[in-house]
Amino acid sequence: MGANTLKRFVPAVDWLMQYDCRALPADLLAGFITAVLLVPQGMAYATLAGLPPQVGLYASVVPPVVYALLGTSRTLSVGPVSVAALLVANALASSSAGAYLADALLLAAMSGVVLLVMALLRLDVLVNFLSHPTLSGFTSGAAILIILSQLSNLLAISAPSSESGVEMTLSLVNHLPNFDPLTAALGGAGVALILLARAPLVTLLVRMGVSENGAHIASRAGPLAVIAVLTLCVGVFQLDQKGVAVVGTLPKGLPSPSLDFLRFDRVLELLPSALMISLIGYVESISVAKVLAFRRRQKLNNNQELIALGASNIAAAVTGGMPVAGGFSRSTVNFSAGARTQLAAIVTAVLVGLVALFFTPLFYHLPKAALAAIIVVAVSSLLDWRGLVNAWRYDKADALTLLVTFAGVLLFDIEIGLLLGIAAGIGVFLWRSSRPHTAIVGRIPGTEHFRNVKRHHVETWPGLVLLRVDRSLFFANINYVDDLVAEQVAEHPQLKHLVIICSAMNSIDYSAVEALDQLADSLHRAGISLHLAEVKGPVMDRLERYGIERWLAPGKVFLSTEEAVQYLKDN
């Protein structure tokens, strides 16, 4: 296997072979900073998925290393992400307690296989069917669902979980009087601490003379600091004896690789969820990877990204981890902390691995409310109010798509919401495309220019109608054109020739050509000839393949509208 073949399958060879040792300190530092963020995040997202905290750590060790070798982004940070965690919780709502973990691993493996199949079939274009309004509504809805699900942990309310945001809210309100003040205080303190560790801490440190960069790096430690402070509180004051729920004993070490999760009878049932997890995971990963690659003028390969993420998810399943993706905020942190290559991600993975191997006992007194606080703050940035306002201002139909998706996620569940959103996005587009701009035109006297009869003073001829359609014809707009022609026929009893001006058509699909064939026939039986004018070359080639001379006859194809008028006006 030559170096180039190797490079094609393992893009890491590219940066490994020409690694510039001057980048090493930056990669080491970025790897450390990202690890400081990933340890609490990993545990938190595992609990969000309804899994034991350590499953989030396991997903942060081998999968990022696999991605580092196979991925084409230099700075993407692969590991547990919030929306995928919610999708896992949703998919496993009906799993038995005994099978829950195995089902989660199976989901990761299946998502991995789905991504690899997508790579094989070059289906990376599938993400093109997700419009921004759909994604924005989906993400905002998911963020609210996540926050609602964590409120019960923050307040120690044992509200039954549900897939519908409305039911969750009602149940939270009903159980609110039973909240535990101590847990709520810890949770509130956690939220406050993380928020304070952001802009306020940076401002403070900069005022104290710390460099801007250093201040930002310190502020990344917010979540870990919250964990440390709250765990210490619980440990010192023995708050776990006073009703504060803690994480408790976590196993030390990493699970040995295993395929025990494979249960083929579960595959069919989990397949829709696996499809969603891979699609959403891929979209999140590729979006952030694209933004970061641009900034350093690097290139991504969408198909290789599918392979890398697919392999990472399979690796996650085999090593006991939950589904993974490239996280938006985490990758940004990694990038702005100075990561140059995926070596930073490998450093992060090693550090998280060390935590899982040796330091899990430190988390015994970690209150669950602290993890909930981390989640709530992290996902609250996903709420995209600005997107709704902007969309509304720019285009009401797009804003409606956003709202339908958002409402679908909250009223039904996250998967139905996403499907509704995709349908709404595509529906709006088809609906828009189904009403092409058209004009009945006439000739500006003394010229060969043809303009809209409604807006200009133009010549027309009694037996002749000139219809200009300003868009390619396809199945969703051909009926509109058909109806328009029918209207003209009903309005002009003297009509003998109808010319469709095709100057703006780049293509005519099979539905449209069949409809034109039928239209020509119907018009012919009513004593009217259908003609075309200004047909572009490639379109004409196809029409000839469909035998246009035969079905258009006695109608003709004219090179120019003027030629059509000269020929038809007195016939």
Place this chain on the structure above:
Amino acid sequence: MGANTLKRFVPAVDWLMQYDCRALPADLLAGFITAVLLVPQGMAYATLAGLPPQVGLYASVVPPVVYALLGTSRTLSVGPVSVAALLVANALASSSAGAYLADALLLAAMSGVVLLVMALLRLDVLVNFLSHPTLSGFTSGAAILIILSQLSNLLAISAPSSESGVEMTLSLVNHLPNFDPLTAALGGAGVALILLARAPLVTLLVRMGVSENGAHIASRAGPLAVIAVLTLCVGVFQLDQKGVAVVGTLPKGLPSPSLDFLRFDRVLELLPSALMISLIGYVESISVAKVLAFRRRQKLNNNQELIALGASNIAAAVTGGMPVAGGFSRSTVNFSAGARTQLAAIVTAVLVGLVALFFTPLFYHLPKAALAAIIVVAVSSLLDWRGLVNAWRYDKADALTLLVTFAGVLLFDIEIGLLLGIAAGIGVFLWRSSRPHTAIVGRIPGTEHFRNVKRHHVETWPGLVLLRVDRSLFFANINYVDDLVAEQVAEHPQLKHLVIICSAMNSIDYSAVEALDQLADSLHRAGISLHLAEVKGPVMDRLERYGIERWLAPGKVFLSTEEAVQYLKDN
């Protein structure tokens, strides 16, 4: 209520008030001919739906009268149709024998309500989402399913019915040895008689001196003649004693109007099927109505058609009938028999009503194989092989949509097949739209014309890339443009200015404008300015609403490409 308001709600007022008595003989004759066709067809399609034959007659009495009053087509013949009958059988596969009839009526009522709701929400555009390849593949697949389902009746094989065409074929082959020779002979004779009554009979009659028109009218009686001959055979030779299955005792009279079928607990389960029946019924009706209206230069109102078909289906349910639609072949017969107005349909309805009231005992010895023969011959004309060949020749992707739909109908079931087909049709369209034509352009020396750098000898400038995108930007193609820009950025290390030429863009949707915003930001961070040129007026208006000056800065919007080059080439 003034005459105009009345006319708006009851379009029949239009033709009733100005009824020309000279049209009366034509309407009477056409009504009679259509009745001769409708009686056997109605009974046959009822058995296809798994219902007693008389239910097809009931659906042919009141519903066509309701349509005659409310519809805008003068010649559409409303009653049972084959594909809707198959959809009913499919929907009720799991209904208990006791609830079967009630469920069928409920389906008719629900389809009616769905059509009325579609009218209220102006959703007649929904049919635009059905591409011709989807419809063609669906209809061909349904025709094969129907023929397979009738083969067991034609041969008196008691093969268990199934929703999958493959399973039905296997089961037919397995049970083939048990076929009843007598029934098969009757069935075969029936098929042969109907086929002989078509072109051969017409040729014969014309040679015998009958007028062409008269010959065609006589050939319409084929199905009724088959019924008469085979019923007589069975009656005279007492074949029903020898194992030939007959229709047996049919109730005399029409059922009194009733709402007993209403069972709200069934509504949710039947809803998807009701949606399909109304959509498919509407598409079939509007297609044939459109063709026929054209020929006489009459106008249809799509929305009023939804109302008329909706009311007809509700009337069908209340008067004990199955779901109805405008039938393709039957309406064509009605039209070519000379029908001028819906009076013909009313005549047909009265005649069918008389049959139901007084003549049902005549059908006692009617062999079921005769009805199967009528169905098989009628639907075999729905097989659209020519459509597949034409689509393949015209466009491979459209042909693939047709095949996917066809295979889906046969391999899974008719509803899944239709959904697959709709998804495939839309998928092909989006996939095509997601790869717009683009070109990197340069200036033809000495002119202000810009052409593709790959095809022409043109000037380019090291720090400047001019990208022309020949299509409106929207969510499905913006990623393609994004990737293209990323490629240019990676390939041109000296790049400082990138201009997107928008001369062919009629619109930019919200997804695309957000992506452009992000692209401008990413490029800016990489030291590159994004500019636009030749933006059309309406597109510019929207971009300004989205604050283009702010997010594009320091990039600019240039009126012409030449202006952009002048300004940027030395910067």
